[in-house]
Amino acid sequence: MSRSQPNIKDSSLFRLKFWGVRGSYPTVDAATLGVGGNTSCVEVKVDGRRLIFDAGTGIIPLGKELCNGATSPPAAYVFLSHTHIDHVLGLCFFEPLLTAAARTFIFGPGATHGALTRSLRHLTNSHLFPVSLDELKGKKEIFSLTGGEIIRFGSPGRRPKIEKARTVSGPDGEELVVTTCKSAAHPLNGVMLYRVHYKNKSFVYATDIEQQEGGYPEVIEFARGADLLIHDAQYLPEEYFSRTKARKGWGHSTIDMAVDVARKAEVKRLVLFHHEPTHDDKTMKEIEKQTKALFHSTVVAREGMEISLL
Ligand SMILES: [Zn+2]
Ligand SMILES: [Zn+2]
Numbered sequence: 001m002s003r004s005q006p007n008i009k010d011s012s013l014f015r016l017k018f019w020g021v022r023g024s025y026p027t028v029d030a031a032t033l034g035v036g037g038n039t040s041c042v043e044v045k046v047d048g049r050r051l052i053f054d055a056g057t058g059i060i061p062l063g064k065e066l067c068n069g070a071t072s073p074p075a076a077y078v079f080l081s082h083t084h085i086d087h088v089l090g091l092c093f094f095e096p097l098l099t100a101a102a103r104t105f106i107f108g109p110g111a112t113h114g115a116l117t118r119s120l121r122h123l124t125n126s127h128l129f130p131v132s133l134d135e136l137k138g139k140k141e142i143f144s145l146t147g148g149e150i151i152r153f154g155s156p157g158r159r160p161k162i163e164k165a166r167t168v169s170g171p172d173g174e175e176l177v178v179t180t181c182k183s184a185a186h187p188l189n190g191v192m193l194y195r196v197h198y199k200n201k202s203f204v205y206a207t208d209i210e211q212q213e214g215g216y217p218e219v220i221e222f223a224r225g226a227d228l229l230i231h232d233a234q235y236l237p238e239e240y241f242s243r244t245k246a247r248k249g250w251g252h253s254t255i256d257m258a259v260d261v262a263r264k265a266e267v268k269r270l271v272l273f274h275h276e277p278t279h280d281d282k283t284m285k286e287i288e289k290q291t292k293a294l295f296h297s298t299v300v301a302r303e304g305m306e307i308s309l310l
Contacts, residue, residue, distance in 0.1 A: 008045050008048060008049075008050065009048045010048075011047060011048065012199075012310050013045050013046060013047075013308075013310065014044070014045075014046045014047075014198050014199065014201055014308065014309040014310040015044070015045045015046070015306060015307070015308045015309070015310075016042055016043070016044050016203065016228075016306065016307045016308075016309070017042070017043045017044075017045075017304070017305070017306045018036075018041075018042055018058075018301045018302060018303055018304065018305045018306075019038060019041040019042065019043055019058030019059065019061060019062045019303065019304075020036070020038035020039045020040050020041035020042075020054070020056040020057055020058020020059070020090075020303065021035060021036050021038070021040070021058075021273060021274070021275055021301040021302060021303055022035075022036060022037055022038060022039050022040075022056075022086075022274070022275050022277055023039070023040070023086065023207075023208075023232070023234045023252065023274035023275055023276060023277065024039075024086055024234075024274075024276070024277050025039065025086060025277055026038055026039050026056075026057045026086075026089075026277075027277045029280070031280035031281060031282070032277070032279070032280050032281060033281075034281035034284075034302070035275060035279075035281055035284045035300065035301075035302050035303065036058075036302055036303025036304070037303075038056060038057040038058035038060075038061075038090075038303060039054075039056030039057050039058060039086040039087070039089060039090075040053070040054035040056035040058065040081070040086065040087050040207055040273070040274060041053070041054050041055065041056045041057070041058030041059040041062060041090065042054065042205065042230065043062055044196060046176055046196065046198050047153070047176040047198055048156045049075070049077060049153060049156050049176070050066065050074075050075075050076050050077065051077045051079065051178070051196065052076055052077065052078045052079065053078075053079050053081070053194060053205045054078075054079070054080060054081055054087045054088075054207070055078055055080060055087060055088050055089070055090050055091040055094060056086050056087055056088075056089055056090055057089050057090045058090065058303070059078075059090035059091065059093075059094050060090045060093045060094065062094075063076075063090075063093070063094040063095035063096055063097075064095050066095060066096055066102075067095040067096060067099055067102065073099070073101035073102050073103065074096050074099075074102050074103075075096075075102070075103040075104075075105075075156060075157040076094075076096050076102070076103070076104050076105070077104075077105045077107070077153075077160070078091075078094075078104060078105065078106045078107070079107045079108065079178065079192075079194050079205075080106065080107065080108030080109070080116075080192070081108070081109075081191050081192050081193070081194075081205070081207050081208055082108065082109055082186065082189065082190070082191045082192065082208060083108065083109075083116075083119045083120065083122075083123075084208065087207075087208070088120065088123055091120070091123060092123060092124060092129055092131075092133075092136070096138050097136045097137075097138040097140060098136060098137055098138060099137065099138050100137045100138065101139075102138045102139065103138070103139045103140070103141075103157060104138055104139070104140045104141075105140075105141050105143070105159065105160065106120070106140060106141070106142045106143065107142075107143045107145055107151070108142075108143075108144070108145065108192060109144070109145055109146070109147075109182060109189065109190065109191070109192045110144025110145065110146075111144070111146060112144065113144055114144065115144045116142050116143065116144040116145075117133075117142045117144075120133055120142065121133050121134075124136075141159060143162060145162070145180050145182075145192060146182060147180050147181055147182025147192065148164055148165055148180065148181070148182070149162050149163065149164060149165060149179065149180045150162075150163050150164070150165035150177055150178070150179050150180075151163075151177060151178040151179075151180070152175070152176075152177055153176050153177075165179050165180075173197070173200065174198075174199050174200070175197075175198070176196070176197070176198045177196075177197050177198075178194055178195070178196050178197075179194070179195045179197070179222075180192055180193070180194055180195075181193040181194075181195070181218065181219065181222040183209055183216065183218070183219055185209045185210050185211065185212070185216060185219075185251070186208045186209055186210065186251040187249070187250075187251045191207070191208045191209055193205065193206045193209070193219065193222060195222060195223070195226065198309075198310075199310060201227050201309040201310060202225075202226050202227055202228075202309075203226055203227055203228035203229070203230065203309060204222065204223045204226045204228070204229045204230065204231075204267070205230050206219065206223065206229065206230060206231050206232065206261075207230065207231075207232045207273055207274045208232055208251055208252065208274060209231075209232050209251075209252075209253060210232075210248075210249070210250070210251045210252055210253055210257075211253045211257035211258075211260065211261060214260070214264075215257070215260050215261045215264055219261060219265075220261055220264045220265045221265075223261065223262075223265035223267055224265050224266065225265070225266055225267070226265065226267045226268070227267070227268045227269065227309055228267065228268065228269045228270075228271060228307065228309065229258075229261070229262050229265065229267040229269070229270050229271065230271045230273045230301065231253065231258040231261060231262065231270060231271070231272065231273060232252050232253045232258065232273060232274045233253055233254065233255045233257075233258040233272035233273065233274070233275075233287075233291075234247075234252035234253065234254075234274050234275065234276045235247050235252055235253070235254045235255075235276060236254065236255065236276075236287070237254050237255070237256055239254075239276070240254045252274065255272065255287060255290070255291050255294075256294070258270060258272060258291075259291060259294045259295045259298070262295050262298075263295060268297060269297040269298070269299070269307075270291075270295050270297060270298045270299075271298075271299055271300075271301050271307075272287065272288070272291060272298065272299070272300050272301060273301045275300070275301070284300050285300075287300060288300040
């Protein structure tokens, strides 16, 4: 097995791959394609499983890779930060949901049992899409989360167990677990943040969050000591505070806010994510350079980029 095609069953594998890094809407402008045009989707190969964070358009090529050449029916665990269109746009084209033997477990914010299912059914309203969510052939189970959960995994392909967590940051240990934190800092219904723990390493997925001055204490605590923080960094400060078109209140952070949280939470590495669609490759390169000067271990998320945590 080559390094570029790791064996998913390898228990020493904890590797992230970015399939979609763009915020708000996909881009097709050639000047943006070095960084990538697909909307949010991050795949994590860990402990014999594939966890997927958000179902933006990046999930479409990922789903094809999952099904093409699979020797057994694939199982995927999809964690939605929220159901804004840029985070679910690829869901109805996610190959496992169209493939009879495949299984998909979908998690995301929902105040009551069944709330997430009801939100996702809007996607396949007959005016928007010709096939209903329930008619898609793949097996699926949908779980509403309210925040403060700890999700444990049995053998690959089995239904995970959801419990209420005792601590905000979750356990340090060998076992694969996902912990959750609900933040109100995204209009109108808030956003779910996730932290994945495995073999004493962890990363935090925190997109679509607009930090307050000094950062939200509960978010800083949730990210405390993580090996990697993926954080919304959609705007330049001059865009956020623009006199003619201020983005304050739109639900996204500036580069400076992401750096501030990374520093206060004492994370080891920062990945800037959910890029403004109008920021071309040249701008993103400049953003990376400027951010590295503030927080050395920073990288701009790019489509196809992989990071190993073990
Ligand atoms: Zn978004
Ligand atoms: Zn959003």
